[in-house]
Amino acid sequence: MVQHLTKKLLSGMTLPGIALAAMLGIAAVPAQANAATLRMAWSQDATGLDPHKQTAFSSLRLLELIYEPLVRLDANLQITPAIADSWQFSADGKELTFKLNPKAKFQNGAAVTSADVKASFERILDEKTSAAARANFLSIASIDTPDSATVVFHLSQPDVPILTAMSDINAAIVPASEIAAGSIGTTTIGSGPFKLEKWDPNSKEVLVANKDWAGGATGVDGIDISVLPDETAILAALRTKQVDFALLNDPLVATLVPKEASLQLNRVPVLAYHVLxxxxxxxxxxxxxxxxxxxxxxxxQEVLDTASLGEGKVTGPLTIPALATDPNQLFCYTRDVEKAKKLMAETGYADGFSASVIGATGEPPTAAAEAQVIQSQLAEIGVKLDIKMMELNVYVDAWLKGDFDMAIALNGGRADPYTMYNRYWTKAGNLQKVANYIDDTLDGLMQKGRTETDPAARKVIFGDFEKHITEMSPWIWLYTSYSYTAQQKNVGGFVPVPTGSLFSLAKVTLQQ
Structure with a gap:
């Protein structure tokens, strides 16, 4: 019934706002009854609350509103202050010193100190934590805390991308007391702009403003987030003004937003990449x-056109515009079925083989369509592909274990190629069991790129990395797409960024 009515709404029919709200599980309140609360919707809920362990976009988008790293990236991918006011590398590049913002407080009222920073990075580096970004910080040899506002990272070697890595929410600073209590992931005490007041998994989150946030006053008093797995239902809720702001993942839905005079679509190319x-x-x-x-x-290109309406562009491994290689220069980016058949025959698989491919329902929403197009294309060389779609949390568990033949994935991009890929493509990478491939050339190029400070030389190094890894073909990079958010036109102050971050919700306002 809900699905049927949603389709009618998409074709232009309307329902009274209260009736629709009841059907969608959104509080039936008149539009702007509480202008200080942003009513938001998204289709995928967080899979967990530990900022050091989470890899799902849905988790990171929630946690970045609650926790803070030392620094963060702005819309131009430049490093800006967060918990840290300032930072400086030593002349030899082997020492990185931070001065913390004296106003920074956790949401329990305690000041953020150098002891919390040290404890957080020691937790990330502890293999038992299974931290998602551990490989980014293996150059940290020791951490000194000369006073409560100063942290000194001693590095075993110059590490150019480490500062960018520290801008990630996977490097969030959490209270040392909560680490000692073993409560990270069960309680959420960050220093970010909002507190998590309530979480009903796969239903809703209630965020309230952190009045002690060092970043200043938030633009709204809180954010009420509804989890609506059907993005057509999200669009219907936007149309009837039951939702002020929404994160959209499905280009099929996002491209309908500009047809609505009362709504605004925010669309920005992102660094994240779709990959087989x-x-x-x-x-x-x-x-x-x-x-x-x-x-x-x-x-x-056919995968992109079919699954995402052409909303994106074919990409190689590097999605950072300044460093990306023209895909036409990469191995077999022009489809060649005859070459593929010849390669199969040379390895004794002229008749093909059977395999399975896993995908997550909803993240990305294009996963099933991508899998179906690839299934059809690979059938032409005798590969019989069985598609297995899974709930996101089940998929993430299988993915982290490397328990798949093939996987459709949407992986996050980073502003630096080493930060983006070292966890997969270095011998010490903590997601090597997901990649299941490494060679000396890849590892060597990653290490060279890590220590090289000259931008032109780094571009050459990572250009060689792209050409080598696409020739080795452990993964098949497909395309980059867009980040979409939709909002009522009285919502002001949201700034979309290439990382897909929703952090600027901290300064969003609702105008009467």
Missing amino acids: QLNPSRKPMTELKVRQAISCAIDR
Whole structure:
């Protein structure tokens, strides 16, 4: 019934606001009854609350409103202050010193101190934590805290991208007392702009403003977030003004927003990338020529056009505009089925093979469509692909274990290529069991890029990295897309950014 009525709403029919609100599970309040609370909706809920462990976009988007890292990236991907007021590298690049904002407080009223910073990074570096970004910080040899407002990271080698890595919410600063109590992930005590007052998994979150936030007053007193798995229902709620702001993932829905005179669509290219991950530890993907055949058999533009309405562009591994290689210069980015068949035959798989591909329902919403297009394309070289769609939390568990033949994934981009990829493509990378492939060339190029300070030289290094990894074909990079948010036109102050961050909700206002 809900789905049927939603389709009618999308075709232009309307329902009374209270009736729609009841059907969608949103509080039935008149529009702007409480102008200080932003009513928001998204389709995927957080899968957990530990900022050091979460990898799902849905979790990170929530946690970045509650926790803070030392620094953060602005809309131009430049480093700006967060918990830290200032920072400085030593002349030899092996010492990084931060001065903390004296106004920074956790949401329990305690000051953020250097002891909290040290404890947070020691937790990230502890293998038992299984921190998502651990590999970004392996150059940290020791941490000194000469006073409560000063933190000194001693590095085993110059580490150019470490500052960018520290801007990630996976490097959030959490209270040392909560680490000692073992309560990270069960309680949420950050220093960010909002406190998590209530979380009903897969239903709603209630955020209230942190009046002690060092970043100043928030633009609204709180954010009420409804989790509506059907994005057409989100659009319907926007149309009837039951929702002020929404995160959209499905381009099929997002492209309908500009047709609504009362709504505004925010659309920005992002660094995140859609990818077909192969598992090179499983036969026959252990064979280089089989992986290369798969790469040659896939028409990336067709995947983009079919799954995302062409909303994006074909990409290689590096999605940072200043460093990206022209895909036409990368291995087999022009589809060549005959070459693919020849490679299969040379490895003894002229008749193909059977495999499965996993995908998550809803993140991205294009996953099933991508899998179906790839299934059809690979069938032309004899690969029989069984598609297994999973709930997001089940998918994430399987993905982190590397328990798949192939996986459709949407992976986060970063402003620095080393920060973006070292956890997969270095020998010490903490997600090596997800990548299941490494060689000396990849590891060597990543290490060179880590220590090189000259921008032109780094571009050459990472250009070589792109060409090598696409030729080795452990993954098949597909395309980059857009971040979409939709809002009522009385919502002001939101700034979309290439990382997909929603952090600027901290300064959003509702105008009467």
